[in-house]
Amino acid sequence: YGGTVNLFTHTLKKQGIEVRYADPLDPKNFEKLIDDKTRAIYAETLPNPYLRPFPIKEVSDIGRKYNIPLIMDNTASPIICKPIEHGAAVVVHSLTKYIGGHGTVIGGIIVDGGNFDWTANPKRQPLFNEPDASYGGAVWGKVVPELTGANVAFAVRARVVLLRDLGSCLAPDNAFQHIQGLETLPLRFKQHCLNAEKIVNFLKTHESVEKVIYPTLYKGEVANRAKKYFKGGNG
Template identity: 40%
Template sequence: MPEDSAAIGPSYGFDTLQIHAGARPDPATGARQTPIYQSTAFVFRDADHAAALFNLQEVGYIYSRLTNPTVAVLQERIATLEGGVGAVCCSSGHAAQIMALFPLMAPGRNIIASTRLYGGTVTQFSQTIKRFGWSAKFVDFDDTDALKAAIDDDTRAIFCEGIANPGGYITDLRAAADIADAAGIPLIVDNTSATPYLCRPIEHGATLVVHSTTKYLTGNGTVTGGAIVDSGKFDWAASGKFPSLSEPEPAYHGLKFAETFGPLAFTFHSIAVGLRDLGMTMNPQGAHYTLMGMETLSLRMDKHVENAVKIAKWLENDDRITRVTYAGLESSPYYDRTKTVCPRGAGALFTFAVKGGYEACIKLIDSLEIFSHVANLGDTRSLIIHSASTTHRQLDENQQRAAGADPDVVRVSIGIEDPDDLIADLDQALSKATS
């Protein structure tokens, strides 16, 4: 397990924490930037030290599949910004989702998932997790009665996105958390599209927060990664529903994670069992890139939001566009909810529908010059994609529409370029697409 390297506490402001949390000058060299500890293994002081580490009696570094000093700084930083007690970084956002569910699930168990999710997540939950004997029920989270009704004795978690991909819808996290609490199960929130700068799901009742660190946290489109943040507020032993955390663990001589580690039970289990056996490890160089990106997170997110508002308003008033889903528009049904869930802004991810339908969308994308046509979001660059034919292609038409990925819709991730240049690019491309 990693050693505590935190030098800056959570009482500092966000701008300070995004630079300093979890880090201090390297004790060996005085290096100010967190070094890349490109090492597979770490030397034990002696045989007793090694035994204590493997018995989870002492925290420290063993092997980089489990723990690494560079990754540990990133984990501490993300946990601090999210207001959690701990975090575990892994190889991708998809890995983070499986890692989050792994200690909670068993064959025959299910999760309740929002219909408004990234298409790859819908596929992971509707298809891939069946191979583990798990299942998912998809519900519109705006229908709280349906959400309550979907929960049964085998439900082990509720899962949603704070700002949903692709449409930028804002989820009522407090309502979802209250339903989860009443059922005695955790609420897991994917906070990728918002980041902790715009939204802190734990403050709205989330038990666990997951991220694709690939996106806004890194911000420069260089590496993939994921993270799970543990709120430390859930009693895993209260109901008997989570034996992996509450019952004796055979691999550690009957140790009970909830009893031994208390609020950090989930975090320790995810490293000592999850990373140990699933091996979904983040590499230290990837962690280094994300740490560098996070130093400017608040500056970038402010600019992302400012640009998104200006561009969404322009699109909304253009007669070549039939609708815009941005929650930062006063016309959005989620505008008032944004003030509570994301008080600093509704992010920079949304969709718009183009007159002319599918063919016009394709022509629009092919005519853009500044926007990049890629399957990513959260970059400093402005990005665009036609979700129905790409990220949500595996879904049937009903699933696509439920997710907000209709055939006449394109998704944009607004970057931090000059907004007037972005508007000019959209204008010329729309002229070609709808002529």
């Protein structure tokens, strides 16, 4: 997504955060870029424009070797792909697209999978292992599981620290309309996928079309990933 690329390439760089890009065709490319300062791996389930399904489990397994969480943007494939089941620690969505479904409001969501140990390597994840002076010295990686009984330190810290300081709060009316869209998401997205398949089948035999890009048209390992990660459609 272009906005993400701009954030990573320009805005975060100005804030002293380095982002490195890896080609997901070979998951080992991610491991080659990991060093002692790597904090997370970020990816999209169906990256635009090539629509090659991301190797979620393969990269998640690499990250967990170093106590690095995989954060997946699953905006393009809700319902049909469930990254947390394949090892992703955090999933994000732009609600504005398929979940809201009506183009009337904007919003985003963070889903904490509750499956990542933020305390296993304190040096790797200092924000969850060092006292937070702004919140009475709370150590988020410890206090959240103790108080809630759930391993959701990422979501709680995002809520009580970043939301408090940066104000990225979803307006109540926007939240209401997104919930309305969520109720029909399974029906709508199933039809989206069926419509896409029909368009692909039409275009791939059209004499004026040189190339069609769609997950089911790939061969080899990329095709295997589509079968592995997508159930009930291909986006």
